[in-house]
Amino acid sequence: MRRGCLSVGTVDCDICKCHIPYPERYVVVDEDDNGEEVVKGGKSVRYCVECAKKKGYAHYREIKGEMVLTFLRESDVSIPEPPSDKA
């Protein structure tokens, strides 16, 4: 699963190894050994926004007339999150 995060300035992208400065956003994705997203049990991989976009983990949605970067899948947006999934 994915967790959208805000860098506190001590985070590096696991893919391109770039530093993610505060207060840039990044996403942590649980992946298996093949790099496929899994719901749980995988390893946590950090993606900067650019790498997330390349892999399809991030996209822009229009919300109230503004383009907002989201790490959710289209299918996730309409589904309420179970309380246990909240950070």
Ligand SMILES: [Zn+2]
């Ligand atoms: Zn990156």
